[in-house]
Amino acid sequence: MKNGTFTCGLDAALFVLGGKWKPLILFHLAHETRRYGELRRAVGNVSDKVLIQQLKELEADGMIHRVDFGEIPPKVEYSLTAFGRTLGKALLPLCKWGTKYSTKVDAIMVRRKDHGHPRAA
Amino acid sequence: MKNGTFTCGLDAALFVLGGKWKPLILFHLAHETRRYGELRRAVGNVSDKVLIQQLKELEADGMIHRVDFGEIPPKVEYSLTAFGRTLGKALLPLCKWGTKYSTKVDAIMVRRKDHGHPRAA
DNA sequence: CTGAATCCTTTTGGATACTG
DNA sequence: CAGTATCCAAAAGGATTCAG
Numbered sequence: 435m436k437n438g439t440f441t442c443g444l445d446a447a448l449f450v451l452g453g454k455w456k457p458l459i460l461f462h463l464a465h466e467t468r469r470y471g472e473l474r475r476a477v478g479n480v481s482d483k484v485l486i487q488q489l490k491e492l493e494a495d496g497m498i499h500r501v502d503f504g505e506i507p508p509k510v511e512y513s514l515t516a517f518g519r520t521l522g523k524a525l526l527p528l529c530k531w532g533t534k535y536s537t538k539v540d541a542i543m544v545r546r547k548d549h550g551h552p553r554a555a
Numbered sequence: 556m557k558n559g560t561f562t563c564g565l566d567a568a569l570f571v572l573g574g575k576w577k578p579l580i581l582f583h584l585a586h587e588t589r590r591y592g593e594l595r596r597a598v599g600n601v602s603d604k605v606l607i608q609q610l611k612e613l614e615a616d617g618m619i620h621r622v623d624f625g626e627i628p629p630k631v632e633y634s635l636t637a638f639g640r641t642l643g644k645a646l647l648p649l650c651k652w653g654t655k656y657s658t659k660v661d662a663i664m665v666r667r668k669d670h671g672h673p674r675a676a
Numbered sequence: 677c678t679g680a681a682t683c684c685t686t687t688t689g690g691a692t693a694c695t696g
Numbered sequence: 697c698a699g700t701a702t703c704c705a706a707a708a709g710g711a712t713t714c715a716g
């Protein structure tokens with residue numbers, strides 16, 4: 435992708451989804467609005483820095499909505515925008531694929547670790 | 556994801572799809588079998604090193620099939636396996652999403668460049 | 677033509693400590 | 697609780713060069 439045109443819609447989607455935790459964030463927010471702390475626990479072992487960074491990008495991209503209640507102690511809620519929900523839906527088939535072939539994917543992961551592959555989680 | 560279990564199928568799918576050009580590779584091979592050179596031109600400006608690397612991973616993962624004709628000059632063809640085709644299909648909705656909202660995504664890309672965001676391809 | 681090998685830069689994510 | 701700041705390690709990708 436060079437100057438604003440993607441070779442296929444897939445690139446466009448993956449451009450927005452770029453970032454290790456973004457799909458997971460979308461996934462968890464698809465179910466319900468979450469407070470910052472809840473979201474971090476739901477996502478797993480992600481550092482504050484990275485989570486905040488990706489939340490900011492998703493917010494700037496119009497995928498999620500951030501509401502700061504301006505209270506002490508702080509309370510901030512995150513939720514999907516209408517646009518974000520459309521992306522969440524487009525993600526579902528991929529989610530189903532992963533679920534359906536989870537056994538195969540697990541095998542792939544094991545194989546990668548044996549062969550010392552990169553990206554072997 | 557810690558030890559072999561994914562929080563949702565989405566993680567599993569993205570684990571397999573990890574790599575900048577893999578979705579694009581799947582996309583191009585979904586239409587037809589390609590020779591190495593054709594594929595590289597189709598994918599865009601990707602270096603040999605990276606393309607080969609990702610092709611090998613996809614092959615090791617059972618997503619694509621590699622046929623070396625053992626000729627001089629060399630001739631190698633790549634195609635999707637049955638398993639690879641299932642993933643290709645799961646990718647379609649995301650592709651459609653990107654196509655449908657291409658205008659919005661373009662706007663997002665422009666905005667990222669202005670703000671000096673990361674991943675602003 | 678297809679690919680291997682080497683070196684290098686950029687990008688990305690993580691650990692830790694600190695603040696209102 | 698919800699972040700911010702700084703420093704750091706690793707990885708992923710890219711350029712170049714060489715080979716059968």
